[in-house]
Amino acid sequence: MPEMLPDPVQYAIPAFIILILVEMLIARRVDASRYEPKDTLTSLLLGTGSTVAGALAGGAVVALAVWLSQFRLFEIGYVWWAWIAVFLLDDLAYYVFHRLAHRVRWFWASHVIHHSSQHYNLSTALRQTWTGFFSLSFAFSLPIVLIGFPVPMLLFASGVNLIYQFWIHTEAVGRMPRWFEAVFNTPSHHRVHHATNPRYLDRNYAGMLIIWDRMFGTYERERDDDRPRYGIIKNLGSFNLLWAATHEWIGMAKDVLTIPGWRNKLGYLFGPPGWSHDGSRDTSDTIKARWRDGAESE
Amino acid sequence: MNWIVLGASLAAVFVVAAIALALGLGRGAQLGERERVFAMARDFHSGFRPVDAAIDGNDRAAFVRGDDGDFVLLKLHGVHGAGRYFAATPSLESKGGTLLVQTGERMFGTVAIDVGADEARRWAGKREAAHA
Numbered sequence: 006m007p008e009m010l011p012d013p014v015q016y017a018i019p020a021f022i023i024l025i026l027v028e029m030l031i032a033r034r035v036d037a038s039r040y041e042p043k044d045t046l047t048s049l050l051l052g053t054g055s056t057v058a059g060a061l062a063g064g065a066v067v068a069l070a071v072w073l074s075q076f077r078l079f080e081i082g083y084v085w086w087a088w089i090a091v092f093l094l095d096d097l098a099y100y101v102f103h104r105l106a107h108r109v110r111w112f113w114a115s116h117v118i119h120h121s122s123q124h125y126n127l128s129t130a131l132r133q134t135w136t137g138f139f140s141l142s143f144a145f146s147l148p149i150v151l152i153g154f155p156v157p158m159l160l161f162a163s164g165v166n167l168i169y170q171f172w173i174h175t176e177a178v179g180r181m182p183r184w185f186e187a188v189f190n191t192p193s194h195h196r197v198h199h200a201t202n203p204r205y206l207d208r209n210y211a212g213m214l215i216i217w218d219r220m221f222g223t224y225e226r227e228r229d230d231d232r233p234r235y236g237i238i239k240n241l242g243s244f245n246l247l248w249a250a251t252h253e254w255i256g257m258a259k260d261v262l263t264i265p266g267w268r269n270k271l272g273y274l275f276g277p278p279g280w281s282h283d284g285s286r287d288t289s290d291t292i293k294a295r296w297r298d299g300a301e302s303e
Numbered sequence: 304m305n306w307i308v309l310g311a312s313l314a315a316v317f318v319v320a321a322i323a324l325a326l327g328l329g330r331g332a333q334l335g336e337r338e339r340v341f342a343m344a345r346d347f348h349s350g351f352r353p354v355d356a357a358i359d360g361n362d363r364a365a366f367v368r369g370d371d372g373d374f375v376l377l378k379l380h381g382v383h384g385a386g387r388y389f390a391a392t393p394s395l396e397s398k399g400g401t402l403l404v405q406t407g408e409r410m411f412g413t414v415a416i417d418v419g420a421d422e423a424r425r426w427a428g429k430r431e432a433a434h435a
Contacts, residue, residue, distance in 0.1 A: 022315060026319070029326055029328060033327065037326075037328050037329065037330065038328075038382040038383075039328070040323050040326075042320050042324040043320075043329075043381060044329070044381050045319065045320050045323045046316065046317070046320035049316040049319060050313075050316055052316075053309075053313060123383040123385070124381075124383075202346075203349050234346060236383070236385075239387070240385040241380075241385065242378060242380045242410070242411040243410045243411065248410050295349045295350040296349040298350070299349060299350050
């Protein structure tokens with residue numbers, strides 16, 4: 006087992022808490038509806054649960070990465086350019102994972118937890134999945150190991166990426182300078198990502214760099230005349246912790262067990278969220294199409 | 304896993320939530336007037352064209368009828384509205400002055416809308432009319 010680098014997330018946690026408290030004070034002055042105590046409690050407990058799940062499964066993921074590294078194509082050490090490359094590749098892998106997490110129900114079942122709050126504040130950033138290991142979301146980073154980047158270097162880059170994504174979950178920051186908005190993911194870009202407005206659905210998958218969305222055609226800018234409404238298409242209407250963590254898995258299991266036909270079952274597992282064999286449910290594509298039709302007829 | 308760290312984390316979580324409560328965040332939410340309820344229903348389901356609404360006397364829930372014979376149910380969840388769309392009339396019941404709308408979802412629950420006895424009967428009658 007290679008010697009590990011420090012986990013940057015552990016060191017960032019006190020700053021997370023301080024910044025949440027600062028944001029609460031801002032909300033009290035500007036808009037008290039930005040926070041809701043029960044929602045905050047749910048988000049933070051989901052975050053704590055995610056940490057526990059990560060601790061339980063993390064060892065297995067690291068062991069798998071280390072085992073895979075024996076098949077690496079190149080021998081890349083801790084050279085300066087490797088750090089830049091690993092940050093870029095890890096961010097690209099995050100983009101790919103994140104895009105699939107919104108387009109494939111199997112991955113969405115795990116990721117939906119993060120979107121299940123109707124609030125958009127720093128506590129939402131900590132509302133993280135309990136089932137990421139089960140949905141195999143870690144697999145998207147493994148090609149970086151196979152290229153030959155050291156596993157500790159990749160884990161460190163992933164940690165920094167996670168920390169970066171904390172501060173963008175806020176309404177307290179409007180827009181950053183234009184050059185920054187052009188390159189980096191920002192609160193404005195990520196508000197779009199968390200919005201359920203038809204215009205914003207399935208947009209801005211970036212982790213640290215918004216350039217991936219601009220390159221791959223999934224970028225949408227935040228508009229002042231279409232303020233984001235946060236949450237999911239079918240908001241839970243409940244603060245129940247276990248329901249928030251598992252509702253999509255339960256829904257998926259029910260669909261697979263009750264709907265006949267293998268093609269249908271595969272559709273419910275790996276089709277886009279909202280897919281149904283009889284077309285009775287909404288996917289983001291059908292919602293967007295209906296919205297576009299409505300806009301054209303007006 | 305370090306149990307002391309986990310215990311301290313859980314304690315910190317409850318302290319932060321308690322601070323949000325002490326700061327008075329998220330209080331006094333309401334769905335609002337008819338036009339706002341209509342706008343929320345339109346936002347909730349793109350293409351929905353509201354024509355009538357049963358709005359709870361305490362502004363905590365609303366049942367909105369669309370011009371296609373479809374419905375949007377809204378209930379206050381924290382400070383925001385959570386909704387459900389029905390392409391056809393869902394199960395409705397009038398109980399005293401309350402209209403009960405059943406979503407068929409255990410976790411979303413049955414939504415009670417206090418609209419007065421006459422209105423509750425009128426809305427519950429839509430279900431019977433639809434099935435007549």
